Amino acid sequence: MRRQPLPELPAGVSVGSHGTYAAAQRAVDFLSDNKFPVENVSIVGSDLKLVERVTGRLTQGRAIGIGAGGGAWWGLFVGILLSLFTPSGGNAVVVIVLAIVIGLVFGVLFGWIGYRATGGRRDFTSMTQVVAGTYEVICRPDHAEEARHLLARLALQTGEL
Incomplete structure (x- = not known):
């Protein structure tokens, strides 16, 4: 069995530093729009933080509702799969x-x-994501x-220096 190489940071020179991913993405998009060979570019996030955004209170009723919705979707999926194998005279619906x-x-x-198993220790819903403090656009030397040069033009056009 062949082992996969460990992930490595892309090599290159920093050509821009941005406070948000959207700004770094906008820079790479600008390079692409100007026919720059963007396969030579990477966006590298640094100073990573795990952010958990609380989205609401979790009550027993809400937990049951979320479970019901997920179960219904799984049931729909399984039902469609099973209906593919029903005899032609059978009722797929x-x-x-x-x-x-x-x-x-x-x-x-x-x-x-699931709600009862937590014993009230986690009565909220949330979304978790990893966010970087800075996003470097790096490019092969x-x-x-x-x-x-192109990103300097972008900075002059947008006023972001």
Whole structure:
């Protein structure tokens, strides 16, 4: 079995530093729009932070509702798969509806059990993401001067220096 190489940071020269990913992405997009060979460019985030944004309160009813929704979606998926194998005289709609109902029941059950298992230690919902403090646009050295020139034009156009 062949081992995969460990991930490495891309090599290159910094041609711009940005406070947001959107700004770094805008810079690379500008390079692309100006026919720059963007395959020589990478965006590298530094000073990583894990951010958990609390999106709301989790009640027993909401946990059951979330479980029901997820179970219904799984039931729909399984029902469609099973309906593909029903005999031509069989009723595929009945199979799909039955699978949705079974998925919904299991989703309600697992949502309720999951909520009760936490014992009130986590009564909120959240989304987690990794955010960088700065985003460097780096470029291979043989193309760095051209990239800097183009990004200087972008800075003059937008007023971002």
